[in-house]
Amino acid sequence: MIKLIKNEWIKIFARKSSYVYLILLVVFLFIGAFAYDKLFHVIGGAMTEVAADGSSTATEEQPSVWNFLNTVVLGITSFVTLFSVIVVSQNISAEFGDGTIKQLLIRPYKRWKILLSKYFAVNLYSLLLLIGLVAFGFIIGSIFFGTGGFHKEIVTGGLFSDAVKTTTEGGQFIQTFIYYLPGLILINTISFMLSTLFKNQALAVGVGIFVLFISSTLSGIFTMLLDRYEWFKYLIFPNLDLTIYTYDDTVNGMTVGFSFTVMVVYYLLFMIITFYSFQKRDIVA
Amino acid sequence: MANSALEVQALSKRIGNKLIVDGVSFQIQKGEIFGLLGPNGAGKTTIIRMIVSLINRTGGKVFIDGTDIDSNFSEAMNKLGAIVENPEFYKYMTGYQNLKHYARMSLSPISQERIDEIVKLVDLENAIHQKVKTYSLGMRQRLGVAQALLHNPSIIILDEPTNGLDPQGIREFRQHLRTLADQGIAVLISSHLLSEIELMCDRYVIIEKGKLIHSASIHEGNDVEQEQLREVIFTVNSSETAIKLLKNLSISNVVKKSEQSIMLMLPYEEIAKINAHLVKNEIAISEITVTRKTLEDRFIEITNQQEEMAVK
Numbered sequence: 118m119i120k121l122i123k124n125e126w127i128k129i130f131a132r133k134s135s136y137v138y139l140i141l142l143v144v145f146l147f148i149g150a151f152a153y154d155k156l157f158h159v160i161g162g163a164m165t166e167v168a169a170d171g172s173s174t175a176t177e178e179q180p181s182v183w184n185f186l187n188t189v190v191l192g193i194t195s196f197v198t199l200f201s202v203i204v205v206s207q208n209i210s211a212e213f214g215d216g217t218i219k220q221l222l223i224r225p226y227k228r229w230k231i232l233l234s235k236y237f238a239v240n241l242y243s244l245l246l247l248i249g250l251v252a253f254g255f256i257i258g259s260i261f262f263g264t265g266g267f268h269k270e271i272v273t274g275g276l277f278s279d280a281v282k283t284t285t286e287g288g289q290f291i292q293t294f295i296y297y298l299p300g301l302i303l304i305n306t307i308s309f310m311l312s313t314l315f316k317n318q319a320l321a322v323g324v325g326i327f328v329l330f331i332s333s334t335l336s337g338i339f340t341m342l343l344d345r346y347e348w349f350k351y352l353i354f355p356n357l358d359l360t361i362y363t364y365d366d367t368v369n370g371m372t373v374g375f376s377f378t379v380m381v382v383y384y385l386l387f388m389i390i391t392f393y394s395f396q397k398r399d400i401v402a
Numbered sequence: 403m404a405n406s407a408l409e410v411q412a413l414s415k416r417i418g419n420k421l422i423v424d425g426v427s428f429q430i431q432k433g434e435i436f437g438l439l440g441p442n443g444a445g446k447t448t449i450i451r452m453i454v455s456l457i458n459r460t461g462g463k464v465f466i467d468g469t470d471i472d473s474n475f476s477e478a479m480n481k482l483g484a485i486v487e488n489p490e491f492y493k494y495m496t497g498y499q500n501l502k503h504y505a506r507m508s509l510s511p512i513s514q515e516r517i518d519e520i521v522k523l524v525d526l527e528n529a530i531h532q533k534v535k536t537y538s539l540g541m542r543q544r545l546g547v548a549q550a551l552l553h554n555p556s557i558i559i560l561d562e563p564t565n566g567l568d569p570q571g572i573r574e575f576r577q578h579l580r581t582l583a584d585q586g587i588a589v590l591i592s593s594h595l596l597s598e599i600e601l602m603c604d605r606y607v608i609i610e611k612g613k614l615i616h617s618a619s620i621h622e623g624n625d626v627e628q629e630q631l632r633e634v635i636f637t638v639n640s641s642e643t644a645i646k647l648l649k650n651l652s653i654s655n656v657v658k659k660s661e662q663s664i665m666l667m668l669p670y671e672e673i674a675k676i677n678a679h680l681v682k683n684e685i686a687i688s689e690i691t692v693t694r695k696t697l698e699d700r701f702i703e704i705t706n707q708q709e710e711m712a713v714k
């Protein structure tokens with residue numbers, strides 16, 4: 118099994134695009150850091166002017182690396198999801214498209230093992246992108262804004278309810294990071310399933326991005342639908358993004374525990390569909 | 403008794419309500435080159451896909467070197483190498499990386515030397531470190547043979563392996579196969595070209611509309627041909643006289659080709675008798691030509707017979 122995963126890992130990195138995505142993330146980080154730095158200079162400048170009036174003392178709203186991670190870096194995670202969806206879909210559908218799946222499946226390994234090794238490899242790649250993003254984010258952030266600021270208290274919440282809570286920059290980041298992971302894995306799993314079922318990369322990437330888009334931009338519509346239909350909260354879309362729970366404990370009457378449970382149920386369903394259909398299918402590519 | 407390298411029993415495949423393969427059975431011994439011959443769409447690729455488990459069998463059993471593929475899949479597959487339809491590779495990797503990739507998937511470890519040896523065997527040493535996307539079809543065929551052979555299988559299965567090879571390449575390929583067979587590897591090749599099967603194989607079956615309709619070995623083929631009529635051309639001093647003499651023997655299907663030559667259809671053992679009769683009656687015979695019935699004629703004959711039977 119390790120040998121199979123190694124094979125898949127090598128194949129992922131035999132494609133130039135796999136490096137390009139990692140490099141793009143670093144480029145985005147630099148752009149983000151520059152922009153963020155500029156933003157604070159502008160705001161900072163305005164504040165010093167106020168201070169010169171003597172009416173108020175300058176507040177030390179200095180950005181820190183943790184502050185940078187919380188805002189810019191977490192924003193760029195959408196690209197991690199996007200690139201993951203592309204790589205996951207490509208990984209399976211290219212084997213069908215190029216006909217290499219035939220040569221791959223006539224080996225002394227059960228089909229499900231070969232598929233599982235692919236599943237592990239693409240998720241590992243996805244994690245690599247994420248860890249790469251955070252690691253480079255930390256380095257670049259530290260260079261631009263200096264280390265420290267982990268324990269700085271911040272107030273969050275009030276987005277979906279009136280409740281507010283106090284946490285630290287560092288705590289907020291770590292929590293968001295952890296809450297981001299299940300969504301990433303589930304979206305990868307959906308892309309994996311679609312490309313296994315339809316063998317078509319364009320379709321798999323398209324639907325993957327659609328899922329991504331719909332869950333991150335249509336939350337307003339979800340709120341409306343959730344108000345009206347009770348069953349709507351058992352669908353996958355309103356539950357895909359756990360990071361909203363880092364702001365509020367309950368969102369539209371749902372909690373992180375509830376959403377996570379729904380995700381697990383869908384996850385298991387998708388995995389069963391994927392592996393069952395692959396095991397049974399006639400390979401005619 | 404030693405196991406057959408491959409044995410298939412009553413293979414069948416139904417798609418929708420159409421039987422694409424219908425009860426096909428055969429055995430291939432070690433060291434034997436076996437041909438699966440049939441026109442386009444006969445079901446050759448479907449049979450091969452069932453043997454290598456790419457598609458489900460509607461019915462039938464497959465044994466590779468005595469191992470039932472259903473009860474011991476991994477062990478059985480480790481003794482098999484194949485190219486199914488076109489040889490497809492990861493184009494963005496080199497030939498060598500592709501081979502390494504498949505080598506890692508073998509149950510028994512494959513050494514560096516083994517890979518080098520195989521590369522040399524298929525004569526790809528100069529191109530093996532180039533990306534596969536730069537390969538010609540012939541080179542991919544050879545890389546296909548290489549990946550099928552890597553793990554020392556008992557049998558290799560090659561679907562239309564000479565596709566894309568030039569005449570020189572086909573000749574070399576034939577010699578390669580013979581060398582492999584001499585080492586005890588069984589080879590199954592499919593083809594719709596009779597001449598190819600005739601040149602390469604020890605034994606073959608003809609598949610037509612999913613059914614195995616004929617089975618023969620190339621060298622035993624002569625027995626079958628014994629009873630069959632074949633064209634015999636006699637070169638004589640006078641066609642007219644010869645034809646008259648043959649009429650007396652009540653042989654009437656004689657064609658006068660020229661003043662000096664006649665043609666007639668005869669079973670093999672009759673030729674000598676006719677010769678004796680003509681000579682006794684003072685016809686000078688300077689040449690007797692028997693056209694050898696080729697596999698091609700037989701192939702067409704057999705498939706046509708099937709056709710006629712189907713019509714009836």
Ligand SMILES: Nc1ncnc2c1ncn2[C@@H]1O[C@H](COP(=O)(O)OP(=O)(O)OP(=O)(O)O)[C@@H](O)[C@H]1O
Pocket residue numbers: 401417422440441442443444445446447448449594
């Ligand atoms: N998935 C499928 N659905 C329906 N019919 C199929 C399917 N796969 C194959 N067939 C039919 O089965 C028959 C046999 O196809 P197969 O590819 O096995 O032929 P073949 O002998 O390999 O032909 P060729 O010499 O052209 O390679 C064909 O008539 C084909 O149309």
Ligand SMILES: [Mg+2]
Pocket residue numbers: 446447448561
């Ligand atoms: Mg075919």
